[in-house]
Amino acid sequence: MPVDNFTVKRVVVDKVLAPKPYDLLADQLRESILLGDIAEGEVLPPERELVEQTGLTRGSVREALKQLASEGLLRTKPGRFGGNTVTLPGRDVVTNSLSQFVRGRRMSLRELNETREVLEPAMARLAAEYRSDGELSRIKAAHQELIDSAADFHRFSRANITWHRAVAHASGNELLSAVLEAISYGVAVSTTVDRYDDEATRRQVIRVHGKITEAIDDRDGDAAERLMSHHLGATHARATDAEITDVPLSEDDTNE
Template sequence: MTRVQMNAFRQRMVKASERLARQLATSIVEGEIEEGARLPHESEMLNQLKVSRATLREALRLLEVWGLVVIRTGPGGGPTVRRPSSGELAEHLGLMLQFQQLTLQDVSDARLALEPMMARLAAERITPEEIADLRDSVEVMKRSYDDPAQFWAQNQRFHSAVAEAGDSRVISMIVDAVKFIADGASSGVHYERAELEDVVRAHTKIIDLLEAGDAEGAASSMHRHLDVGRRFIARNQPATLRSPLRWPD
């Protein structure tokens, strides 16, 4: 009879440094330690927290990795509290997608599920100021057919703005995390003027539906817009859809 090793069922023990880091992180997140505040000197923290120097230093390194402190060296240095931005989450998640060897096809699948949902929410919640911002992005795109960098920057601006207007911060941050390869341009896909004009028309239609409060129409048009883009890549550069994602230049 095979003997089962009970330690196979034992949960991972949380290290003292990780437990301390979580406690300090909670204090930062809940505002007990304000952004910009400098944490006490190491000797004072050791006395207050009753932990070893190794545990404290490892906990601070974890907080630095999590983006909750900046550790400066030299006179007047030490750990200073900060709050990470949603853009940093986007960068980290984007990098994780690359490390997982995911493809443009994988990201396209996610966007086809998420962005129509955000367009539906945006139609119910969008403000006149947000509509104006979206229309401005389209006007800049119209002036940027010969400036690909500006054109695709405005494309990202449009998709981020729709996600933000949906007022679902979790989904919005995920959309931001994948939008840098949303159009395929950063993966080497080439677009002619006609395709760029189609993008502008699609954006304009989505904005009109958002302004009209047509949730289902906005969601349907967003899905159609993304699907047309994916089919264009599949037709013209199919290998790009299957290639691992690249970190954008």
């Protein structure tokens, strides 16, 4: 309304949303753990002591600890001599989260195949450059299993996944390896569609896997990358663009 030729505006201020106390405590502890201020293996003070130190309720302290445990930053041992031991996230944390994302979003084979085509040739190159003798032995053993299982479609599929994981592990890059493991269900689907269930195709896979294995053995990164890229392109040309849940394959088949 006008007052002495001036217009008075009503000022509106949004509500101030204060973070919950347990979120603040979880943030503080998380940052200290990730920065290394609280070392892996160290045991946090008992809940009672954390309540005294922070001034928070016991419920808030427990909720903060529960959050960190769900993130893989704490390992909780109940009982009189138990406690909350600091842990660092393992590869399984990344793998499980990505795997749930892939399956929950019903990712198409096209998306999974595109991801593999980007990652696996690079991992084959890295494997050729950085593999240890032990890792090379595991790759060769997985390839031998492919040869031995050529007549058994599902056994062959599991051996195929094992070989790809062995190459990924030999790359020495934990993050890339975790991503590949997370989409292993897609790898299984890509190689378990009807068009792939063909003896001649399996012989071809054995042949190209053998060449990639030789390139890794020879530490020939160029050849390993080129052969893997060609192999994935040929494999994915046979796969349909269905969603991964459309294929009747048990997820357990990807975990052996």
